[in-house]
Amino acid sequence: MKTLFIINPVAGRKRSAKVWKDIRPYINFPYEYEFTQGCGDATQIAKHAKKLGYEVIVTVGGDGTISEVVNGIAGSDIRLGIIPAGTGNDFGKTLKIPENPCYALEIIKEGKNLTFTDLGKFQDGYFINIAGAGFDAEVANMTNSNLKFLNGTLAYVASLVWNLARYSPCNAVITVDGKKYFRKPWLVLAANARYFGGGMMINPDGIINDGLLDVCIINDMSRAEILRFLPSVFTGSHKKHRCFEVIRGKNVEIEFAKPVRVQVDGDAKGFTPVRFSIVNRALSVITPVKD
Template identity: 40%
Template sequence: MDYFFIVNPVAGLGKGLKVWEKIENYLNKEKIKFDYKITEYPKHATEIAKDVVKKGYKVLISVGGDGTTREVADGIEDKDISLGIIPAGRGRDLPRTLKLPKNPLDALKLILKNSKSIEIDHPKVNDERFVNFCGVGLDAEVAKVANTKYKGFGTLSYLIAFLEVLIKWKVPEFVIEVEGKVRNIKAYLITIANGKFAGGGMQISPYSNMEDGLLDIVIFHNMTKLKLFFNFPRVYFGGTHMKLDVVEHIRTKDIKINFKENITTQADGDLVDGTTKHFKIDGKKIKVFVSENY
């Protein structure tokens, strides 16, 4: 079996390249046949993946963060192609859901063993696909600030950015449509989840199942900033925030969200423009390697 690696060298503040050097050394030492390409600009991983699939490769391996994996997945149209993930980003949220090893070499060995794989949903937001989750509102703004101002702080970057954004945040109004029912709500954030984790370890959607054909919508409705400040950290402790009366959970194949202002929206860490967002599951799947205890 031939393996093709798509490597984002700047993932994790340059960690991607360091991880790749270890992977490449191991592959050469073990005399394993492989090819690879280093990404050079945004969306390059998608272009590479599309080209590689045409050449007949059956295993594509993303070396980078969740954004890199999203781009590689975008280039896979054939569900006979298997996607491997070697985490090299800061957040590691998708690998957490898939229970992949933290150690890159262990993640590689799992793929080389051709171990367990599953077919996961590959949802859409407007005309773009995502793999793990989308955030609308506060959490998306926090991710944007963390990635632009506090990159060097690791997981702490999200906490620092959260405090900065919360102080200035005005709770926006949304119009949401689920299965034909339209509602007006005020909410700090709306998470549209395929996976369980977001923001570098927050178990924002603990009931998500990536194989069930449904999106899990988690809404933090309007509350005092003080209440949010004391309760939001519960997302790091087994998802106990889901018990709060101000948190709503919806499961659906399709949700439309409209808002007057251009509220920040992100899909697997990448910003998505526009004031109308249509999230849906349309039946497309991708095959990914997971841990044997998934």
């Protein structure tokens, strides 16, 4: 099996470089490897690997690295392997890939179980986890821009608290498969997977290959109630809250009364209005359990 490892040496606050050094002696099959040098490199490396006939690409990095690689191989027959080495590793959580890199490598060595996952579509690219607009996009933007000295969940929570004092929900029109919903939400998410923000299980009932986006909406509530609501997101128990709802569909449009920030897989991507869609079973991933 022609295999390429793509390593993002700065992922996980440079943890991935150490992970690669630790696992490399245990790779007992033929392989090649390449390090990324900057943003977008993993996509270009993956596209080139596709042309060269690689059958398996293994990412050593975080969700950002996976997302870039996926944008280079989506819709092809290439199998994706994942060695979690980022700050959040949310995509791997949905697929039950062990966070221990050595255990994850053993799953890739076996290579017998494949899960065919959906991908979200945004403009001319794909997303693996969750995209959305509103409060969470402001939090993600601040986390990535100003809090790089903090790790994963801690950075996300710090940004969340800061933005909570400054952000206010406004009216929005959410269109799912042609049907309009009028809401005043804190945020609207188009979810493919279950987790985001470094372990927050925002979409606990999500199925990653059902051909649908789960539109998760946190409707208007007080700031005090938001603070009580947020801890429940880590366990998924928030789904019972009166201000949380999920609408499922294939095509989603989000427009707020005034433009609000958009995030795609945790990266800022401009402002609303925005459209998302789903591509069914567009990616094959080596996982612990067969699809």
